[in-house]
Amino acid sequence: MDTVRQGLRADDIEKDTYERLACAHCETSLATTDNEDGVGKIRTCPDCDREYKEL
Numbered sequence: 001m002d003t004v005r006q007g008l009r010a011d012d013i014e015k016d017t018y019e020r021l022a023c024a025h026c027e028t029s030l031a032t033t034d035n036e037d038g039v040g041k042i043r044t045c046p047d048c049d050r051e052y053k054e055l
Helices: 004-009
Strands: 013-015 021-023 031-034 041-044 051-054
Touching: 004 013, 004 051
Parallel strands: none
Antiparallel strands: 013 021, 031 041, 041 051
């Protein structure tokens, strides 16, 4: 699982004009869930199930 920052650098994630994160492959907004194992949030693409960790 990559971080959100790594996904932005690799062009796997894009930001729109309102700073919302979207999957570059599916062009859908990422869903947010709390990380049960530790600090931060998990951002998940609902279409392709890619996950990114946000600290």
